[in-house]
Amino acid sequence: MDWYSQESFCKDLPSVPNPEIGIVLVSGATRYIGGRLVPELIGRGYNVRVMVRSYFLEYEERWPDAKIIVADALKVSELKKALKGVSVAYYLIHSLLLGKKEFEQSDLQAVTNFRYIAEEQNLKRIIYLGALGNVETRLSDHLRSRINVAKILEQGKVPTTILQAAIIIGSGSASFEILENIVRNAPLYIIPPWANTLCQPISIRDVIKYLVGVLENSETTGKAFDIGGSDVLSYKDMIKIFARLLRKYRPFIPSPFSGINLYSYIISLITPVPAQVVSCLMEGVKNDVVVKEFEIKKHIEFQPIRFKVALLRALSREEHDKIATRWSDAYPPAHELAIKLAELNDPPKFISSYSLTTGKDAGALFRSYCQIGGKNGWFQNNWMWRLRGMIDRIFMGVGTSRGRRSATSLRVNDVLDFWRVEELIQDQKLLLRAEMRLPGKAWLEFNIENEGQENRLRVIAYFKPEGLPGFLYWYNFLPFHYFIFKNLLKQLCKRS
Ligand SMILES: NC(=O)c1ccc[n+]([C@@H]2O[C@H](COP(=O)([O-])OP(=O)(O)OC[C@H]3O[C@@H](n4cnc5c(N)ncnc54)[C@H](OP(=O)(O)O)[C@@H]3O)[C@@H](O)[C@H]2O)c1
Numbered sequence: 001m002d003w004y005s006q007e008s009f010c011k012d013l014p015s016v017p018n019p020e021i022g023i024v025l026v027s028g029a030t031r032y033i034g035g036r037l038v039p040e041l042i043g044r045g046y047n048v049r050v051m052v053r054s055y056f057l058e059y060e061e062r063w064p065d066a067k068i069i070v071a072d073a074l075k076v077s078e079l080k081k082a083l084k085g086v087s088v089a090y091y092l093i094h095s096l097l098l099g100k101k102e103f104e105q106s107d108l109q110a111v112t113n114f115r116y117i118a119e120e121q122n123l124k125r126i127i128y129l130g131a132l133g134n135v136e137t138r139l140s141d142h143l144r145s146r147i148n149v150a151k152i153l154e155q156g157k158v159p160t161t162i163l164q165a166a167i168i169i170g171s172g173s174a175s176f177e178i179l180e181n182i183v184r185n186a187p188l189y190i191i192p193p194w195a196n197t198l199c200q201p202i203s204i205r206d207v208i209k210y211l212v213g214v215l216e217n218s219e220t221t222g223k224a225f226d227i228g229g230s231d232v233l234s235y236k237d238m239i240k241i242f243a244r245l246l247r248k249y250r251p252f253i254p255s256p257f258s259g260i261n262l263y264s265y266i267i268s269l270i271t272p273v274p275a276q277v278v279s280c281l282m283e284g285v286k287n288d289v290v291v292k293e294f295e296i297k298k299h300i301e302f303q304p305i306r307f308k309v310a311l312l313r314a315l316s317r318e319e320h321d322k323i324a325t326r327w328s329d330a331y332p333p334a335h336e337l338a339i340k341l342a343e344l345n346d347p348p349k350f351i352s353s354y355s356l357t358t359g360k361d362a363g364a365l366f367r368s369y370c371q372i373g374g375k376n377g378w379f380q381n382n383w384m385w386r387l388r389g390m391i392d393r394i395f396m397g398v399g400t401s402r403g404r405r406s407a408t409s410l411r412v413n414d415v416l417d418f419w420r421v422e423e424l425i426q427d428q429k430l431l432l433r434a435e436m437r438l439p440g441k442a443w444l445e446f447n448i449e450n451e452g453q454e455n456r457l458r459v460i461a462y463f464k465p466e467g468l469p470g471f472l473y474w475y476n477f478l479p480f481h482y483f484i485f486k487n488l489l490k491q492l493c494k495r496s
Contacts, residue, residue, distance in 0.1 A: 009205040010040050014301055015216035017044035021087050022124075024215070027051040027073065027114070028092030029063075030413075032172055033129060035325030036208055037090065038063055044212065051082050058412045058424075073110035076117065083121040088215060089114075091128040091153065096142070096280055103280070104145045111149045115156040123158045125221055127214055129207070132164045132200070132226055132289040140283035150224065161214045162224035163207075163296075166289035169229070169310040170204025171317035172405070174273050174327035175281060180315075181271035181401070183242045188251045192258045195236040198288045200228035203310035206302075213300035220299050228291035231307040235285060241308055245315075260285070269393050272402040273327065326405045328415040337435050340422055341443045341462060348443070348462040350474050354485040355458035358493045362427040362448045365457050368496035369430055369446040373416040374404030379491035381484055385417070388436070392418055397437035419444065439469035446492075457492060459485045 024041055028034040029050045041048050048066040052059060055070050071082035073093050083089065091114060095106040118126055131146035133139050139147065153160040167175040182189075210227050214220040233241070236252070243250065264282045268275035305313075317323055341348070358365070372378055378385045389400025400417035404410070410430070414421045419432035427448065434442035443462040448455050461481060465471050 008040060008043055009036070009208040010044065010212050012302065013209050013213055013216075015213050017046070018216050019045040019047065021046070021215070023047050023049050023086045023088075025049045025051055025069075025083065025086045025089040026092065027082075027090060028094065031092070031329055032170075032174075032325050032327055033168070033204075033207065033211075034090070034092045035329070036170075036204060037092075037211055038066060039324075040208055040212055041215075042066060049082070049086060056412050062411075073114050074106070076113055079113055079117040080121070083114075083117050083123065086121065086123055088125045088127065089118060089123055090211065091126050091149075094146075096277060104141060107145050107149055108152070111152045115152055115158070118158045119156055126153055126156075126158050126160045127163070127211065128153055128160060129163050129165065129211060131284075132166045132228070132291070133284070133287055134292075137287060139287055140280075142280045143284050143287060143289075154224070159222040161220045161222070163210055163214065163227050164224065165202050165207055165227050166199050167201045168204055168207055169201050169307065169314055171314040172323045172326035173204065173314075174277060175201075176311075176314055177327070178267060178271045178273050178278060178281070179238060179242060182267060183239060183246055183248055185270040186250070188253055189239055189243070190253050190255045190263075191236050192255050192263065194258055194260075194286050195239075196234045197285055198232055198234055198290050199238070200232050200290045201238065201307055201310070202227060202229040203305050203313065205310075205313070206304040209302060210296065210300060217299050220296075223295070225296040225299075226291040226293055227296055227304075229304045229307055229310065232290055233307060238307065242311055245308065245311055258286075265396075268396070270401075272399075274398050275396045277327070323405050326415070328402055328405070329413055337420075337433070339441065340433070341431065344441075344464065346464070348441070348464040350463040350465065351460060352478065352481050352485075353458060353460040354482070354489060355456050356489050356493065357451060357454045357456050358496075359454055360493055360496045362450065362455055364496035365448050365455060365492065366427045366430075368492045369457075370410045370424075371408070371495070372492075373400075373419070375407055376404075378488065379495065380487040384480070384484065389418060392436040395437045398435050439467065439473045440465040457489055459489060461485070 024046045026034050026038050026048060029038050030052055038048060038050055042065045050063055050066045050068050051071050052068060053072050059068050069082045071078035073079055093110050095103040128150060130150045131143050133143040133147055135147060150162045169176050260282050264279035265275060268278045386400060393399035398418050402415045402417060404416050405414050410421055410424060412421050412424055416432060418436035420435055422433040423429060423431035429447040432444045441464045445460040447458050463474050465474055
């Protein structure tokens with residue numbers, strides 16, 4: 001997908017671009033919101049510096065007109081380099097993927113470092129997108145942490161603009177995919193008491209407009225604003241509207257039981273979003289998240305779109321395979337699931353390799369194996385992959401339901417069912433790293449080797465076992481490899 005072909009969200013924004021402002025840094029650019037914001041800023045002529053924690057060549061292709069800088073907000077020396085010469089910084093850093101136990105501490109440390117280095121480097125402004133929530137009520141850990149981040153920035157010397165939003169609706173957003181999959185997959189809609197909590201969802205396009213709008217309006221400096229869409233709805237209302245749109249006429253069954261943990265677990269089984277993320281987000285459903293003041297309208301005047309329209313736009317982007325960024329885009333580098341095959345101290349103990357020769361050309365073979373997974377399936381023995389995914393989901397793993405960001409294109413770090421793309425070399429190699437629950441670490445490689453007139457298509461499974469369960473797992477699955485991979489190779493050739 002061409003990143004700049006993404007329809008501009010800001011074309012009807014009433015403010016005027018102001019590229020003279022100097023360098024604009026976007027932190028958290030690798031994910032959902034940051035990934036959508038960067039092309040908008042570049043499109044409006046800004047000098048954009050993108051801050052990422054690890055460098056991938058693919059980022060050059062994604063942001064050819066931006067400068068990419070590698071920095072971890074937990075490392076002061078890296079932050080100093082990243083913020084040097086910056087005029088305005090977007091603070092979109094969040095560590096939710098670290099899970100409940102760790103994210104709060106990590107978020108506080110990251111924002112504290114950011115605030116002090118921003119002061120030291122004399123930044124003119126920080127713009128932060130946080131969460132809506134009434135501080136006088138008992139907030140979930142997630143909402144409280146987002147609000148604490150805002151407080152730390154507000155106490156700093158660099159003037160900060162804070163935008164506070166409830167759930168964001170757009171293709172690729174975790175909240176949207178949770179809602180969509182509940183509506184599509186639940187046989188009936190169980191309505192616990194908290195389903196009547198009020199929320200003011202906002203579309204991704206309106207969030208981006210506000211983020212760009214405050215940059216272009218200096219009067220918003222040093223102020224905090226609530227932002228929201230045009231509808232205040234209960235979660236029950238949202239499901240009703242979505243169900244009507246998808247023509248899923250299923251019964252709504254009230255339930256007196258409100259235990260969030262159980263609901264989070266069940267929801268994680270029927271949605272692509274992992275249980276840890278579902279439960280962090282769902283803890284917030286007991287808190288009303290509604291716009292309390294409308295000050296932003298005085299500065300950035302436009303009518304946010306309605307919930308139903310936001311759903312239609314997100315569904316249409318999904319249908320047209322145009323999801324630019326997705327919640328699943330990458331694990332933090334320090335995450336144990338981010339360890340790469342080439343980075344292992346000891347090579348994997350077990351390797352099984354299968355191949356066949358074919359007259360098909362390398363480009364066609366490469367395209368063929370780059371289509372696997374997601375809605376396309378695994379071409380052969382699909383039920384086996386699905387069963388493996390279901391078992392993984394039951395054990396709180398990611399399963400296969402995450403699918404793919406795009407049915408036709410792949411890029412490094414993309415999720416592919418329970419795998420993640422680790423390496424992609426055009427017309428040569430695709431290396432996938434396993435993210436399902438396993439007694440060890442696993443990789444799956446597809447590669448093509450030229451042998452004169454023919455090409456050898458190879459699939460290789462690597463496994464690094466952990467203890468006895470790892471050994472038993474490998475030997476248990478080894479006989480299946482033969483059937484699965486031999487058939488898969490034949491299918492890949494046939495389809496190329
Ligand atoms: N998504 C929503 O529905 C929603 C709703 C309301 C408000 N918001 C707010 O919008 C902001 C962005 O949300 P999002 O969903 O786009 O992001 P996200 O998925 O939470 O990703 C956060 C980003 O922070 C980066 N990050 C984490 N720790 C870091 C560190 N120590 N140093 C440098 N970078 C670090 C991550 O980089 P890596 O890729 O390297 O991990 C990632 O790019 C957050 O503040 C969130 O609270 C989001």
